[in-house]
Structure formats: structure tokens, C-alpha cells
Amino acid sequence: MSPITETPGAGPSVSGSGGEIPLGTKLSMFLRLLAIQASWNYEILLGNGIGFCVEPALRRLPGGSKGLEYREALARQSNYFNAHPYLASVAVGALARAELDGEAALRIERFRTALCGPLGSVGDRLVWAAWLPLCSLIALGVFGMGAGPILTVVVFLLLYNAGHLSLRAWGLHVGMTRGLKVASSLGSPWLRRGPEWLGSAGALASGIAIPLALYRIGGADHSPVWLFAFVLLLSVVGGLALSRLPARMEGWRLAITGLALYVLVTMVR
Amino acid sequence: MIDFSSLLPFALVGGLLGLDVVSFPQVMVSRPIVAATIGGAMTGNAMAGLSVGVFLELVALGTLPFGASRYPEWGSASLAGGALHGLALQYGGPADGALILAALAGLLAAWAGGITMVWLRRLNAAWARRVLQELHAGDARTIIGLQLSGLSADYLRGVVLTLVVMLLAIPPIQMGMDAWPSLPAVSGAVLTTMGGIVAAGAVWKLFHAVPRSRWLFMSGLLVGFVILLVS
Numbered sequence: 444m445s446p447i448t449e450t451p452g453a454g455p456s457v458s459g460s461g462g463e464i465p466l467g468t469k470l471s472m473f474l475r476l477l478a479i480q481a482s483w484n485y486e487i488l489l490g491n492g493i494g495f496c497v498e499p500a501l502r503r504l505p506g507g508s509k510g511l512e513y514r515e516a517l518a519r520q521s522n523y524f525n526a527h528p529y530l531a532s533v534a535v536g537a538l539a540r541a542e543l544d545g546e547a548a549l550r551i552e553r554f555r556t557a558l559c560g561p562l563g564s565v566g567d568r569l570v571w572a573a574w575l576p577l578c579s580l581i582a583l584g585v586f587g588m589g590a591g592p593i594l595t596v597v598v599f600l601l602l603y604n605a606g607h608l609s610l611r612a613w614g615l616h617v618g619m620t621r622g623l624k625v626a627s628s629l630g631s632p633w634l635r636r637g638p639e640w641l642g643s644a645g646a647l648a649s650g651i652a653i654p655l656a657l658y659r660i661g662g663a664d665h666s667p668v669w670l671f672a673f674v675l676l677l678s679v680v681g682g683l684a685l686s687r688l689p690a691r692m693e694g695w696r697l698a699i700t701g702l703a704l705y706v707l708v709t710m711v712r
Numbered sequence: 713m714i715d716f717s718s719l720l721p722f723a724l725v726g727g728l729l730g731l732d733v734v735s736f737p738q739v740m741v742s743r744p745i746v747a748a749t750i751g752g753a754m755t756g757n758a759m760a761g762l763s764v765g766v767f768l769e770l771v772a773l774g775t776l777p778f779g780a781s782r783y784p785e786w787g788s789a790s791l792a793g794g795a796l797h798g799l800a801l802q803y804g805g806p807a808d809g810a811l812i813l814a815a816l817a818g819l820l821a822a823w824a825g826g827i828t829m830v831w832l833r834r835l836n837a838a839w840a841r842r843v844l845q846e847l848h849a850g851d852a853r854t855i856i857g858l859q860l861s862g863l864s865a866d867y868l869r870g871v872v873l874t875l876v877v878m879l880l881a882i883p884p885i886q887m888g889m890d891a892w893p894s895l896p897a898v899s900g901a902v903l904t905t906m907g908g909i910v911a912a913g914a915v916w917k918l919f920h921a922v923p924r925s926r927w928l929f930m931s932g933l934l935v936g937f938v939i940l941l942v943s
Contacts, residue, residue, distance in 0.1 A: 651936040681909035
């Protein structure tokens with residue numbers, strides 16, 4: 444049986460037998476989560492970051508920070524780990540709970556390994572491929588409708604971080620509450636269907652925002668309307684063509700090439 | 713002549729924005745629409761920064777920070793792009809030239825920034841390898857030390873990157889501004905076409921699998937046109 448699909452009744456109770464984690468410890472863990480990727484590297488990826496975030500909770504193990512249990516748990520938690528940085532909070536909370544509940548080391552290690560895949564793919568689809576682009580598009584739309592620098596930036600940051608910080612806080616809470624049974628929370632409808640809902644909003648927002656933003660940065664006051672209509676048509680056709688090109692032909696490389704050629708031609712003429 | 717000390721504030725803030733990309737705290741002040749606006753504001757012209765930021769944001773829609781993938785570093789680069797646009801406008805010359813040259817400098821800086829992030833990850837790996845025994849022994853000081861070293865190195869990376877980009881970009885931008893023929897309609901069309909193609913390609917890749925995405929996009933387009941006509 445995979446450790447992530449625990450059967451009901453197996454393992455500790457939801458509240459856990461390791462006792463309540465104090466608010467100060469939770470706060471410390473939450474703040475550390477913001478720096479979870481500080482030592483991200485190609486060897487152990489997020490591993491050291493997980494150990495760093497779980498550490499305040501581990502001080503509550505018998506013997507405190509000088510004890511053998513503390514050192515063994517910290518060593519376990521600082522091994523290789525990979526996940527989306529925001530949803531890693533679920534792992535941090537659940538692993539802290541499991542260690543404090545005195546779960547067997549082998550069980551914790553198996554659970555830890557099993558968490559990597561789901562937390563990575565769910566987070567990537569929900570945040571990087573849906574929430575971030577949606578917030579970007581909304582900010583571009585706000586700019587396109589005539590907003591100034593402060594309003595555009597504030598709308599983006601408030602909107603994005605309302606989702607970002609809530610997700611981290613939810614992950615830590617649910618992990619700490621459910622411990623090794625956290626898998627059921629990862630199946631909640633908003634996590635499963637969220638990318639699709641946000642994707643629908645993103646498709647609608649992109650139709651509104653991209654033309655408005657292009658119209659404003661293109662110098663709407665000195666460009667004829669037919670030129671803007673042509674640019675829009677070219678964007679749609681070119682965008683479809685770009686999305687079918689091999690992965691190495693990324694958009695930002697195309698933008699560099701296009702602008703560099705234009706600068707060269709303009710300066711040489 | 714470039715005054716080195718006047719570029720230092722840009723470098724120090726550029727370091728913070730570079731840090732936000734991955735290491736701390738990922739609140740997305742490193743996104744181009746924010747970072748370039750900050751860069752512009754530091755020259756006294758936030759709107760100049762925002763216009764570069766919007767172009768770079770359109771391009772950045774296609775580069776999402778998935779795990780270990782390699783992607784441009786937009787934080788420090790966008791601050792430099794926004795600041796360079798503000799400085800170019802202060803220098804004088806055609807406004808369309810300033811926007812195009814600053815946007816190109818921002819893109820090149822993002823490319824270079826992406827390479828420095830790979831170097832940083834390798835450096836972090838080397839540091840982690842060196843203290844593997846202590847890590848396996850559960851030494852808290854080593855774990856915290858690795859996090860702090862990573863943070864410091866990333867901040868330094870952003871500072872140096874911003875400084876180098878500004879130092880390297882200012883002279884050619886000034887030369888470019890001296891020689892630039894005013895072509896606002898053409899420059900605007902080139903910039904919007906590039907941004908439009910990249911953004912359209914990115915949103916297609918992101919959302920085409922969503923049910924009814926084509927209809928949603930077309931409905932959005934219709935709403936956008938109505939807003940344009942009304943405004």
C-alpha cells in the first residue's frame with residue numbers, strides 16, 4: 444500500500460498524539476516557508492529547505508534540540524525532496540506532525556517520498572500554470588483600461604498574494620492537523636478542479652487584457668486603427684504558430700531576436 | 713561618463729527583486745509588471761518603468777518557473793529595463809527609441825539572469841555536498857547555514873547582475889538614442905507584434921485544453937473591443 448493512501452483508521456488520530464503545536468512555532472514555520480527554496484540545488488532540490496522549515500517543531504521532541512530524536516528527525520527531513528514551493532507547506536506540516544506523533548522512521552520516509560509527486564504536479568498546475576498567469580492578465584487588463592503604475596501594481600500584488608499566502612497557510616494548517624492522513628485533503632475539489640476553473644477565467648481574461656494592453660503600449664495616439672487591427676491579427680496567427688514550434692523556440696528568444704533585428708535595421712538605415 | 717555610485721541603489725534593489733524570483737519570499741515583486749515599475753519609479757518616472765514592464769510581462773507569460781527548468785530571471789532584469797527606460801527618456805531623444813532599447817536590454821538581462829541562476833544552483837549543490845555528513849547527522853546549524861548562504865549568494869547575484877547590466881547597457885543606449893530616427897508608429901507596431909505573438913502563444917499553450925477556451929477567449933476579445941470603442 445502506498446503511504447500516501449492511508450486506509451481510514453490506520454495510523455494516528457487526526458489531531459495527533461504529539462500535542463498541540465504552539466502558535467509561535469507555527470508562525471516561525473510559516474515565515475521559514477517563505478525561504479524554503481533559499482538553498483535550492485540540483486542535488487537535494489528542496490530537501491534542506493524542508494529540514495529548515497520543520498526544525499522549529501522538532502525542538503518539541505523529547506530531549507529538545509540537544510536530543511537524539513531531534514537530530515535523527517532533522518537528518519530525515521533534510522534529505523532529497525521535490526515539490527511546488529507553496530504546497531511544500533502541506534509536507535512541512537504533515538511531516539512535523541508525524542515526527543511529533545512518534546511515527547516510525549520508515550513510515551515517515553515512505554510517506555515523504557510519496558508526497559513529492561502530487562505536491563509538485565498539483566502546485567505547478569494550480570499556481571504556475573493558472574493562478575500566476577490569471578493575475579498577470581488581470582493586471583495587464585487593468586493597465587490596458589488606463590490605470591496608472593500604482594493601481595496596476597497594487598491590484599497584481601494584492602490579488603496574487605491573497606491566493607499565495609492563503610495557500611501556504613492552508614497547507615501548513617492541513618498538514619499539521621491531518622499528519623500522515625493529509626492525502627485526503629489533496630483530493631479536495633478546489634485543488635482538483637481549481638486549475639480548470641482558473642484556466643477558464645484565464646482564457647476569458649486573456650481575450651480582454653492582451654489587446655487592451657497592446658493598444659496602450661503600442662502608442663495608441665499615433666498609430667492608425669488599421670495598423671493595430673493588423674498587429675492583433677498577426678499576434679493571433681503568430682501566437683498559434685509559435686505554440687506549435689519545437690520547445691526550444693521559446694517566446695522570449697523570439698522577442699529578443701525580433702527586437703534586436705529591428706534595432707539593427709533602424710540604426711543601419 | 714557613468715557615475716558608478718548613482719547606480720548602486722538600482723543594484724541594491726535589483727538584488728532584492730532577484731531574491732524574490734526563487735529564494736525569498738516569492739511574493740512576485742519580481743514579476744516584470746512590478747519590478748520594472750519600481751525601476752522606473754527610482755528614476756522618477758514610474759510610468760516609463762510600467763510601459764517596459766507591461767511588454768516584458770507579456771513575454772514572461774510564456775516562461776513559468778516550473779521546478780528545475782531553466783527560465784529567464786525577470787526580477788533584477790525588469791528593474792534594470794524599467795530604470796534604463798526612465799534614464800533614456802531623461803537623456804533625451806525619440807521616446808519610441810527609448811522604449812525599444814530599454815525593452816531589448818531588459819530581455820537580454822533576463823536571459824543573462826537565467827544563466828546566473830543555474831550557476832547559483834550549482835554553487836548551492838557544491839556547498840550542500842561539502843557538508844553532507846553534517847546534514848546526515850541532523851546538524852541544525854549546518855541546515856540553517858546552507859539556507860543563509862543560499863540567500864546571501866542569491867542577493868549578491870542580483871546586485872552584481874543589475875549593476876553589470878546597467879553599466880553595460882547605458883553607453884549603447886545613449887549612442888542608440890543619438891542615432892534613432894523617430895518612428896513611433898513603426899516602433900509601436902514592432903513592439904506590440906512581438907509582445908502579442910509571444911503572449912498569444914503562451915496563453916494558447918496554457919489554456920487551450922480548458923473546455924470552451926476558444927469561446928471564452930473570443931468572448932473576452934469582444935468585451936475588450938467594446939471597452940476600446942467606449943474609451
